[in-house]
Amino acid sequence: MNAGGRWSWRIDGAVFVGLFVLVVGLVWATERDVGFTRDEGYYFKAAQDYWGWFEALGRDPASAFTKKVIDDNWEYNHEHPGLVKGLFAVSWGLLKEKLGLFQLHSTAMRFPAFGFSGLCIALLYALARAVRLRRETSLLAALMFLCMPRVFWHMHLACFDIAVCAAHLWLVLAYLKGRQSARGALVIGLAFGLAAAVKHNVLVAPAFFVLHWLLTEARGFAFSRRGWRLPPIPWSFVSMAVVGPLVFIALWPYLWPDIGPRIGWYINFHLSHEHYPILWFKELLTAPPFPVSFPFVMSAITVPVVALVVLLFGTVLGGLVLGRAVVWPKLFPAAPVELTRVRLLSGAREGSASVVLLLLLNAAFPFLLIALPSSPIFGGTKHWLNALPFLCVLGAWAIEEAAVRLSLPARGLQRHRAMPVGATLAVAAVLVLGPGAWLTARAHPYGLSSYNSVIGFTRGAANAGFQRTFWGYEVREALPFINENLARAPSRLMMGDTNRDDWRMYKRDGLIRSDIVQSSHPRTAQGASVQPQGEFKNEFIKVLNEMGRTGPQKVIHLEGVPLLTVTLREDGAP
């Protein structure tokens, strides 16, 4: 590496670190507004259980590896691998319980998620730089993902959905950079194992790497009477098949006593996952077959509209580049294949088409998996969030291509191109990021209920009959009202879709008055919070009936769209 290259590498390193710190700080600073989701309740409990194992490891390392101690501590919530929840456990056990660095238990458990969020945005920048986009364009790609309301909301949760975006990014980055060398292959295997240890979303990624290899790099296929001749299998695939599972198993202690059956159970659980109701054009979908258009329509109405346009341009440009790479050499053998002035490269020899194909495949498969009519579609947009970073790279590429083309007639001379392109990119960044940032800030802390201008924002989505909220996290903003107004002695509260583990965490963090106890039915409660939509609307009616009220006493809302109602008995007594 020459001096210029080293300098460039250092700047990129500084941007990487800067982005990481910025995002962690931003998410941390806005975390207290976001209530606890259903799944977080389970992961809070899991983290406390798992910390027990780390304590056992410190006390008596030999016994920590016995089946009993492992099962005692890792049995709970083994639907998902242990890496991320293990980090929640260490963050809570070490940083909160031992070192007292956090005020709230929940913040300590969420802290690793903030780290994954920072890592995700930094890795997205790194991926864009790795395919040779300009530094400004790469920043644009990274910040475009950050300025999506639903993405930003997910960043706050002690869950896996942003972590798996980071994992998918590090896997593709490793594959892009390392697939030509043996050392790189080892890194790819490690990256795959680590990614699989985050969440199952990435388990099918190697299949798409193989497809990419077959379409772009595999040479030497032959069919004859003597049989098939296959090209040499790349070491990266061998590494993913061997090193990947080893890393996956090593990072999940629950598997160790009974590896085969426990992995089998884990895979089977996700192949036959239960379904939860979701509102879709005023219809409450509860069971398959689900609409194939679900992930596409939901993306079209939730991704900020300017970013949506950019992602579409990037995808179309990618499609054109691929089409030209396939068709052009046959029609015009002597003509150059490259369509764009900005080439996406990962190595010296390949053209843009190979990189574009890799990005498109990794953007496509999360969408396609959820588009299958039998796939569970609960969770709004989270199941294909990991596709969006790759579309952000393609979109940013389209913008850079436009900026470069725009600069040429104005100046005409290559040596003067830098400034106009930079200026154009700056304007594009304001245009793309400004509305997205505004929408994100406006929706916070209810980013899960955010919709874009295509459907008329959250109110338009409510009119069209889309899911307004879920996972029972909205109650946090209502807690001061409840603490102030719920009757005393007895003080029983029914908390709609908010689960018991979330309740326990609100109590433990001192966010609910200490004398309030949980009630499972409005008949025995002095107050109730309900998510008044879809499958919970019946509960809303029941609460009003039981409490003898004509309406709720408080409505938590986004842009006027109700997300939660709080109803209190007039006389306090049930």
Add this chain to the structure above:
Amino acid sequence: MLGPVALAALFAVVRLGLETADVPADDAYPALYAALAADGFDAGQDAIAVFPAWSLRAWVDAPVRPISSDVLSEDDLLRYRRVYLVVEPDPSDEHERFVAQRGPGELVHEGGRLRLVRYALSGPRVVYDFREHLQDAVIEIQDRSGETQVVCTDVIALGVHCDGRKEWQRLTREWRLVTENGREVMWAHPPKKPERLVVKYPGAGAQTLSVGWGFTRTGSEKKDAPVHFTVRVGDEVVLDESVPRAFRFRQKTVRAAQPGPVTFEIWAEQSNARAHFTFDAYALGDEDRP
């Protein structure tokens, strides 16, 4: 490409700005209800409906439980003297249908992106409300031949339970989720086939009836066989509907040739599993209200 991006940005910013200005503030609702009180709202005779139907902030200070606005244009509203609409921006297609049907109404108050509109309702007088006179009903479970199997006499909080039967085998007056925000109806779950629930009002000499019927959301989600709903005035069948499992509360006015006692019959055409059927009815006089 930057042209469309700039246009999209302009579109997004303008729409976001307009949307921000379009959301009613929380303090706009108390001012609206002050105007409602000043207009002489009578909780015993008047109703409130909020557009769009999903909006619930207007419920916090409402003096009565608002009626659901999602099917308001299908409701004859004859129980009420006046209906007040609380109208937020983008009030939905149903609001347009209602205005097309009944006109623009009288604007009582406007402020903070909210409008309060009054509709004085005309039409026949309600002379007998079946929902309010559950105690007058003779409720039975009959077999196919009309033989009485059970007489329902077990008085419970909201109505009458059929003796010896499951908790759901009852006739009760309840708010149920049969529209977006519910409606006060009579719960009338059909018994297992071939039995039928028969509700007779021997003393109600009615000729013209306004009848509503439908499933709760839970009942509509169970994709099962229809429930049959028959209304007789004397011996004349004035309504005979096979009601498919759907989340749609229907309302219809029917007239018999002669006045007479009224009977409602509800029976499951096949399975009665989760057949959460409800109905509502009142008899109308021949003269319009003053």
